Amino acid sequence: MSKGPTPAMEQFYEMKSRYPGCVLFFQMGDFYETFGEDAELISRELDITLTSRGKDKNGERMPLAGVPIHAGEAYIARMVKKGYRVAVCDQVEDPKKAKGVVKRDVVRVITPGTVIDSSMVPSEGQAYLMAVVPDAKYSIFGLAFLDITTGEFFVTTCTADDGGNGLLSAVDRTSPRECILPQSLSPQVQPLLEGRGISLTPREAEYFDHNEACSRLARQFGVSTLEGFGCNDMDEAVSAAGACLRYATETQKCDLGHISTLYTRLPEHGMVLDAITMRNLELTKNIRDGGKEHTLLSVLDRTKTAMGGRLLRTFITSPLTDIEEIKERLDAVEYCLNEPLQREIIRGSLHRFADIERIAGRIAYGNVGPRDLLTLCDSLERLPGIRDVLSLDDSIIPSLLSEIRTDIRDHTDQVSLISAAIVDDPPVLARTGGVIREGFSSELDEIQDIRRTGKNWIASFQQQERDRTGIKSLKIGYNKVFGYYIEVTKANSSLVPPEYLRKQTLTNGERFTLPELQEMEQKIAHAQERQSALEEELYAGVVIRLKEAVSSIQATAQAIARLDLFSSLADAAAENTYTRPVIEDSGRLQITNGRHPVVEETLSSVGFVPNDAELDTESDQIVIITGANMAGKSTYMREVALISIMAQMGSFVPADRAVVGIIDRVFTRVGAFDDLASGQSTFMVEMVELANILNNVTERSLVILDEIGRGTSTLDGYSIARAVLEFLHGTGKRGPRTLFATHFHEIVEVEADLKRVKNCHFAVKETGSDVVFLRKLIPGATDRSYGIHVARLAGIPGKVIQRAGEVLETERCRAPVPEGKRAPRYTQMLIMDGPGGGYATESPALIELKNLDPDSLTPREALVKLYELKKKV
Structure with a gap:
């Protein structure tokens, strides 16, 4: 007769049944042991030796793998990073005093969205837990986002009828690690979230009960109603917030007092940047490898603190539409720019400033380490000096900096407590001992x-x-x-x-x-x-006393983040010669000598060629851009979009002058992508993205379209491109500001038919068979793309290049002007440096000019000839 499981193993089985779906780290002495499938899993994922011990319920050898407790956090962090959930089961009584088996219990559950330990959370980004709740008609999603490390908690909504783009846009702005969602949620939604690498946690419908959510949130914030949070009529978002808070409380097994308020962020309160636009413009992640390098974030990020860095990401992905709020931010940046000495003092004080926002979260949770407290103390000691720098006449200092000065609280008591209690060089963990300073007790x-x-x-x-x-x-x-x-x-x-x-x-x-x-x-x-x-008792007492100041530390942390950000933006403006944009309630977008902030940085040694932009919803609403491949069309269009975003986030911009009439949304359709896994070709993806633009664009939007219709046949593509232009132009007096780059040269004729359309092109310089891209945008259209030249630069074999040139010549000679159509008007600037100047000799005006003998003309004849040539052009 086989023996049953030992008392300890009975404990294990009980805990395992209570926490399904979790890897159970089960404390046995100085080790966390895992058994059965958990042991096989961590052995495989963490490369730990797999052994066996005793027998399981079926009489088979029980797989066993363990890690030392002192190294447990590192192993748990690796498991959570891979998307697993870990339940930590500790011994909750002294083994020496235990009668029978030592009592054990799960003290916390660590999931991708609820990690709070500093070793598991990167300092440069938020660590959001997300919840999604659809309405009854599946037309709206209520969303909630909770960063348990800082206590940041907000709700928003998005539409559900746009192919998931609204949901993905919210996800790309926040990069959540885990999402709680109803088990019955449409199967179309789950793949979208999984495709972003988000760990999904389905829950039964009762988990999202609205009444329970209201009660839970009210208890958390000590209020009787949620009306003061601006979300009273957002039932789905409130249900999502309640689910977030419930899940965080269940996993952390403690009171989360640092979650003290709930913010409401509505799409209409700021510029909307969808997932496609954020990808195409490479705001925080580059397309190449998803990293920070060569992004707008990398160019602007001069922050000295982790808090300021996180706030910068929020500013970039959520620009404002309120003119006064934007101006207040610009005032703060301008003040920091014009006061370089004060700025340097502030930035020197913020150098190596601790992430006090997350330390406050760990204090509230109760797992703050002694070294955390020392770095907190060191940072809080710097605050009086920072506050003194800002202690100027309120008539001089901008309003936002005045608010920051007020929000930097007095933390003398906390500094005194930590200095008196903690030794100068404490161990990492309080339980190690040797933490309390002599004289404290x-x-x-x-x-x-x-x-x-x-x-x-x-x-x-x-x-x-x-x-x-x-x-x-x-x-x-x-x-x-x-x-x-x-x-x-x-x-x-x-x-x-x-x-x-x-x-x-x-x-x-x-x-x-x-x-x-x-x-x-x-x-x-x-x-x-x-x-x-x-x-341990004394240290716990210190932490309890510090908990009383958590809300005050959080307020200070947010003030420091704002101060760091404004001084950082001023630093970037000073270093890169940015100017203050003019923000107004109009349909204008005027940029003088604008530069692409990212490309400019990479081309610093050779110089960036600036360009102007003139767009107006009532006059030059649409600019059609033609010209050579590699001439700079895509760079230019992205440049205009980035300058607009920078202006409305409150940053100075790379231009000699910029006037930005408020933009409600930026849409982009650039580049060629496909989604073969879901059965969508490159052209299908292009059309889906285009549909999203045309269905959601408003008169205050900025639209960037690059090569619409190039993914299908020439005739179909041209037809689609022309129809899109006519749709955006509309029949009213105004329409969305639009940059439209194309290689369908026939489309430039639209300028004659649509009054708010203007043709421009990028100039080139021809030198014999060579072409130099001048990167300068000038008025007029062109019929040249220089694709064969680009192919030669890419290394296409010479025979192919030669044959392509022959085919092109044949086709150009064969193509007649359609009956009843006028020849298109071209004004491509071609600078001829030698014989055989390419296809420019096709122009009658240039042929006549080439054969003209100026020395044989009288001044009057020369003037008459000049007028004739001008008329032909």
């Missing part, structure tokens, strides 16, 4: 004195016994198994006094003890145990 000082006295007594007793016995090599040692002992070598065994009590026999000697040594050992052991317990 008289009781602890007495215990430490007993331990010091005891060690001195041991040293004195050793010398006493050497003198008394005549054994000069006698020594007193200690180990955890036998405690203190007197060790005598075999050579001196004859000198051992009869009162020595034998304790252990060794190969080369023996170990003994004496009653007085045993008595002192008990005193020292008791003092050591008492010291450890008292240190």
Whole structure:
């Protein structure tokens, strides 16, 4: 008859049943052990040796894998990073006092969206837990986002009828790690979230009950109604917020007092940037590898603190539409720019400033480490100096900087407490001991004195016994198994006094003890145990006292983040020669000598060619851009969009002058992508993205369209491109500001038919068979793309290039002007440096000019000829 599981294993099975879907880290002494499938999993994922121990319920050998407790956080972090959920089951009573099996319980559940330990959370970004709740018609999604590390908590909504683009846009702005969603949520939604690498946590419908959510949130914030949070009529978003808070409380197993308020962010309160636009413009992630390098974020980020860096990401992905709010931000940046000495003092003080926002979160949670407290103390000590720099006349200092000065609270009490309680060089973990400074607790000082006295007594007793016995090599040692002992070598065994009590026999000697040594050992052991317990108690008391100041520390952290950000934007403006944009309530978008902020940085050694932009919803609403491949069309269009976003986020911009009439949304359709896994070709993806633009664009939007219709046949593509232009132009007096780049040269004729359309092109310079891209946008259209030249630069074999040129010549000669159509008007600027100037000789005006002999003309004849040539052009 097989034996049943041991009491400890019964505990394991019980905990495992209570936390399905979690890897259970089960404390046994100094190790976290895993069993069965969990052991096989962590052995595979963490490259840990897999062993076996005893038998499972089926009588099979039980797989076993474990990690030391002192290294447990690192292993747990690796599992969570891979998307697993870990339940930590600790021994919750002293094994020495336990009667029978040691009591154990799960003290926390760590999931991708609820990590709070500093080792598991990157400092540069938020760590959001997300919840999604659809309305009954699946037309709206209520969304909630909670960063448990900082206490940031907000709700918003998005439409559900746009192919998931609204949901993905919210996801791309926040980069959540985990999403709680109803089990019944449409299967079309789950793949979208999984495709963004988000860990999904389905829950039953009751988990999102609206009434329960309202009650839970009201209790958390100590209010009777949610009306003051601006979300009273957002039932789905409130349900999502309640689910977020419930999940965080269940996993953390404690009161989350640092989650003290709820913000409401509505799409109409700011510029809307969808997922496609954020990808195409590479705001925070580059397209190449998803990293920060070569993004708008990398160019603007001069922040000194992790808090400021996180706030910068929010500013970039959520620009404002309120003119006064934008101007207030610009005022703060301008003040920091114009006061370089104050800016340097502030930035010097913020250098190596701790992430006090997340430390406050760990204080509230109760797992803050002693080194965290020291870095917190060091940062709080710098605050009076920072506040003094801002202590100027309120008529001089901008309103936002005045608010920051007010929000930097007085933390003298917290600094005094930490300085008095924590030693200068504490261990990483409080339970290690040696954390509390001498003089903080008289009781602890007495215990430490007993331990010091005891060690001195041991040293004195050793010398006493050497003198008394005549054994000069006698020594007193200690180990955890036998405690203190007197060790005598075999050579001196004859000198051992009869009162020595034998304790252990060794190969080369023996170990003994004496009653007085045993008595002192008990005193020292008791003092050591008492010291450890008292240190833990004192440290917990310090943390409890600091919890009272969490909300104050959070307010200070947010003020420091804003100050860091504004001084950072000023630094970027000073270094890159940015100017303050003019923000107005109009349909204008005027940029003089604008530059692409990212490309400019990478081309700093050779210089960036600036360009102007003139768009107006009522006049030059649409600019059609034609010209050579590689001439700079895509760079230019992205440049205009980025300058607009920078202006409305409150940053200075890379231009000599910029006037930005408020833009409600920026749409982009650039580049070629496909989604073959879901059965969508490149052209299908293009059309889906285009549909999103045309269905959501408004008169205040900015639209960037690059090569619409190029993914299908020439005739179909041209037809689609022309129809899109006519749709955006509309029949009213105004329409969305639009940049439209195309290689369908026939489309430039639209300028004659649509009054708010203007043609422009990028100039090139031809030198024999060579082409130089001048990167300058000038008025007029062109019929040249120079695709064959670009192919040659890319390394296409010479025979292919030659044949392509022949085919092009044949086709150009063959293509007649359609009957009833006028020849298109081209004004491509071609600068001829030598014979054989390419296809420019096709222009009659240029042919006549080339054959003209200026020396044979009188001044009057020359003037008449000039007018004739101008008329032909």
